[in-house]
Amino acid sequence: MTPGARLQAAIGVLDQWSAGVPVEQALTNWGRGARYAGSGDRAMVRDHVYDVLRARGSCAALGGGETGRALILGMLRLQGIDPAGLFTGAAHAPSALSDAEGVAGATPEAVADVPGWTVPLLHDRVGGDLPALLDTFRHRAPLYLRVNRRRSTRAVAIDRLSADGVEAIADPRVETALEVASGARQVKSSVAYAEGWVEPQDLSVQLALAAVDWPGGRILDYCAGGGGKALAISDACAAQVLAHDAAPRRMADLPLRAERAGVHIPILAPSQLASAGRFDAVLCDVPCSGSGTWRRDPEAKWRLTPTRLAELEQMQAAILDEAAPLVLPGGQLVYMTCSLFRRENEAQVDAFIARHAGWWLDRSGIDTPLSASDGFFHAVLRAPA
Template identity: 70%
Template sequence: MTPGARLQAAIVVLDAWVAGMPVEQALTNWARSARYAGSGDRAAVRDHVYDIMRARGTCAALGGGETGRALAIGLLRMQGGDPAALFTGQGHAPDALSEAELAGGTEPAGTADVPGWTLPLLEARVGGELAPLLGAFRSRAPVYLRVNLRRIDLPGSVAALARDGVAAEPVAGAATALVVTSGARRIKSCTAYQDGLVELQDLSVQRAVRGIDWPEGRILDYCAGGGGKALAIADACGSQVFAHDANPGRMADLPPRAERAGVVIRTLDRAALARMGRFDAVLCDVPCSGSGTWRRDPEAKWRLTPERLAELERVQAAILAEAAPLVRPGGSLVYMTCSLFHAENEAQIARFCAQATGWQVAQTGCDTPLSASDGFFHAVLRAPEA
């Protein structure tokens, strides 16, 4: 596909997204109808779409509208290009620009690329660094890997990745982290990944997991999902690690992943969990707004509403209430979100401690895209002694 044809394909996907279709479904529908498109073409179309979603407000202003075509015009202007060079109408490229489109759009507001109602919530987190944070949200997030230190050291993992065309470098101050500098799309097919030597995991998550003093004994990942944090905990300490999720199907890949990593993680359904008694530590990585990950998942910010945020806060409180009785006296309840909003983080913890007698906050921390990669909050709560 020519660059113009790739841009036209992105316009088709964006029009479906603007009309309400989830972006991944729109991309899949286009790919199925374009069997001629190679992997490079599909990657390029995806990049166009996600670059626009990250900077939708800016693209709309520069392109003069909210249609896929206008957003694509705005993207090219934002990137310093000339839209007329690709909007030629030739070789499946978008039709040539009209006089109105040639005249250009308007200067975008610096705050246009997140929903306006979230601006005070973000500013409450970063204060005077709101503008740099919004700038970070417009860029692609780096790709980080967690090295499984039970299997290989950092220099060995860098060499193993390089053999399959993935270049990566250690991250200063992070014992397990590599940042990928090229070849990111090859990661899942490379031997180091398939053999469990490395896992995809953001730097902020790795910093949080490694920054917690996990107790010896039994640790439960209560909202395990795919099990990335359970794997990181198992690699970091010698405790028994268990995983549970309200939807056990989400954990389907965890046993083989654990086997490849050389660790043991026992998955528990609701009935098995009820027979286990209490744990030395329980991790709750709860559903959240994902506001810390908006450059990685830009669609999420456009789906979020105040009503949805309030619903998430209720779910988070309910999970904390469910998980607390699973912690032994004097044990730890670890709360994590990928949110930057105080309402989902500090306020949620304060509300829990006000209602649950004797619980104490032992540790809190919050990274933002300005200090690590994604925004990520964690808190360690100590249960009252018996």
């Protein structure tokens, strides 16, 4: 595909998305009808679409509208590319610019590129650093890997990744973290990944997990999802780690991932919790707004509404209340979110303590995209002895 044809494909995907089709489904729909597109074409179309979603407000301002065509036009201008050489109508490229389109729209300096109602919530977190935080959301997030110490060391993993075309750099803030400097798309085809030496895991998550003093005995990952945190905890301590999720299908790949990592993580179905006993620690990485990961999943910020945020807050409180009885006396309830909003973090912790006599906050912390790669909150709550 020519560069212009790729842009036209991205326009079609964005028009589907604007009509309410989830972005991944819209990309799949295009891909099924584009058998001629190679892997490089598909990757570039995806990149164009996600570049727009990260900076949708700026793209709309510079392109003069919210259609897929206007958004792609604005994206090119935002990237400093003259669209006239690509909007030619030749070889499946977008048609030539009209006179009106030939004039750039308003400059995007005052555009937040997040839903306007979330700006005060973000300001409450970072204060005067808000412009810098908003700027991070316009850019692609770095890829981090976690080195599985049961399988390898960082030095060995770096060498093995390099042999497969992946340049990785050790991050000094946590001993398991590698930042992928180049070759990100080769990670999952690398020997290091296939043999369980590395797993994708964000730096902010690794920092939060390392900040928790995980006990021996038994630990339950209560909202396990794909199981990445359960795998990391298993690698970090000698405890028996078990996994549970209200939607067990989310854990479908966990047994294979655990085998690759050299650990065993039993899975508890919802019906098994009542007979599973209590745990020395229970981790609740709860559903949340995802506001700390908006440059990684930019579609999420445009899906979020005040109503949905309120629903998530109710869900978070309910999960904490459900998990608390699973903790042994004196044990830990570890609460985590990938949200920057105090309503989902400190306020939830304070409300839980108010509801549950004898519980107390041991420690808490948060990273933002300004201090790590994503925003991530953690709190360690202690049960009464």
